[in-house]
Amino acid sequence: MQIERAERLKKLPPYLFKELDRLRDEVRAQGVDIIDFGVGDPDLPTPDHIVEALKKAVEDPSTHRYPSYSGMNDFRDCVARWYKKRFGVDLDPAREVIVLIGSKEGIAHIPLAFINPGDLALVPTPAYPVYHTGTIFAGGESYFMPLLEENDFLPDLNAIPEDVAEKARMMFINYPNNPTSAVAEEDFFRRVVDFARTYNIIVCHDAAYSELAFDGYKPMSFLQVEGAKEVGIEFHSLSKTYNMTGWRLGFAVGNAEVIQGLGQVKSNIDSGAFNAVQMAGIAALEGDQTCVEENCRIYKERRDVLVAGLRSAGLKPIVPKATFYVWCRIPENTTSTDFSMRLLKEAGIVTTPGNGFGEPGEGYVRFALTVPVERIEEAIERIKKLGV
Template sequence: MYASRMDSLPPYLFARIDEMKAEQQKKGVDIIDLGVGDPDLPTPPHIVAALCKAAQDPENHHYPSYAGMPAYKSAVAGWYKKRFGVTLDAGKEVLALMGSKDGIAHIAEAFVNPGDYVLAPSPGYPVYRTGTLFAEGRVHEMPLLRENNFVPMLADIPKKVAKEAKILYINYPNNPTAAVAPPGFYKEVVDFANEHDIVVVSDNAYSEIAYDGYRAPSFLETKGAMEVGIEMHSLSKTYNMTGWRIGMAVGNAEILAGLGRVKTNVDSGVFNAVQHAAITALSGPQDCVAEACKIYQERRDVLVKGLRSLGFDLPTPKATFYVWLPVKDCMAFSAQLLNDAGIVATPGVGFGASGEGYVRFAITRPVARIQEAIGRMRRMKL
């Protein structure tokens, strides 16, 4: 009944977690969900107000522009200039997305022929793999190991694979490991891409969720990056707008044109009222982002301290709202947490083979719930 390509697609990790969670809730279990990275903080009121106002204008009820409203693309370019010092041509070097997942899922269709390789981090966001499989490409997993600070060793990629690769995905601040890009890494990526004629796709969705004074860079700040790649970004995490589905791809105009050509054939763009709200978010005061980071930092500190008190060895993340915890068996540990303590954590193997031996916690619940989770884990005597 199904097409053969469906055989290569694993069940989407977070959908399965939702099913398992629902099974426990049916039993009356009080679930503490530290699994999926969906902010519990509300979208800032001034952004909601902008949406309401725009939605009342009938002119915004028609089909939107495929590539995005000029005003939205100009706001994105302005934000990139102010935040990263990156100059973008809003007309050619900015493309509106329905969240960064939209662009990540479709980019391979524009550049990957059947049998071509795509280089993807492992562990990594599952859509790098599934987007490649839809394009009938082959995934070469680049292990992210603790001894390498969760950075891929590009020199270890087999020459034959590098020669046949079309796309290289990078993601810092990283999901799920919470690692940040070390100095010099992006220059190494640019050199590798030039050597092998590879399109670089930087997933920078977590750049604004950072702590202790850390400021995440953009890949496009690196000399030569605009010639070899693009960057996907999103308002989802920065402004607590996960359900709004609005983001952007920026960078090399030719690469964006390829992605845009795919998207014009599969969707009809982002609702104009949402784009108006996004303009308000990007162009308005950014205090709301700083305030959210303060809240997340407090939660991070409570969770890290609590886990260390239970005997776990883990670093303190500088960015993202994830904690990457080393364990013996990620599937067994996650199942034990859910079945014995009503705590949802994401098994690392769901992000790729190199995720084995870890679980991911999301600090997207209030401090009191995180403290309760630590208490339950202590009673389990992990």
């Protein structure tokens, strides 16, 4: 029997992080001691009070049944309270909040609600690959908005051709940004709102890293800007804030009609997030936030050690205000892929080549700060020995 995959799958580039895992495992199988700065998966444990809340919830048989498609009322109420406290944004938990099985799931599904075959989505590059792949699955096409260092890694909205803007149905943005760690301020978000109003575009802001910030910096929510809720929604996740990547819990908030559209897709595809995990999510959002402060302290220490070390090795890292990534310029005589492969094969160090996130990422690699300080110091010594 001949098995042929659908055309939509043939259009997909290899999923970057899956390929990184394969290459890493190949080198590790050769007996190499691997230091992994690749995928952004926290190495820190989920805080105890969240784990205990899950244990208690799992023991309640009522949590074992199908959850609500939109999420538990208690969790959506909790999200609305958290948004009010954190950002000063008012949300109607019944209409403007939906629970996700991790923010990736919602980002991948939302184009199905609003993109018809042939429609355009405005997608940043370099970027998290799911903005583009979700668009492909919906039969749409991506118009890529380059994120360039000379523009502070913000898309130049004025450079988008009029005919493209007229055809676009959605725009994805992500600040604090993965992979560049760039941040956006109120002026940029205001321009996004004005642009979206002008061309009737739904804005999807991925704010998964808003709580990982350093040196007193506090990232803002897109929804804090006047008119933002009229044009879009914001995706959030408990994964990075509370070290809960494996728990798969996130949420989307904002425009009620957009939330309803996403909910219609989800109700036909999944059966909602496990109620026990949502109850643990309430403990996370409403519990003691010193665990978040401690995460930021640890990542800041790692950031400082890594940045200083990369500089001493002759590289040019960009100091992040937020996220747990360091976006680093590499020597001009090599490519991102070749540089990453050299680090892996000759030094046992896993990084993510910038061009894997999109063509404008060429000339950079990404380091994830999910490695203890002593291993960062070991990695720096290995890089110095390579003489990069």
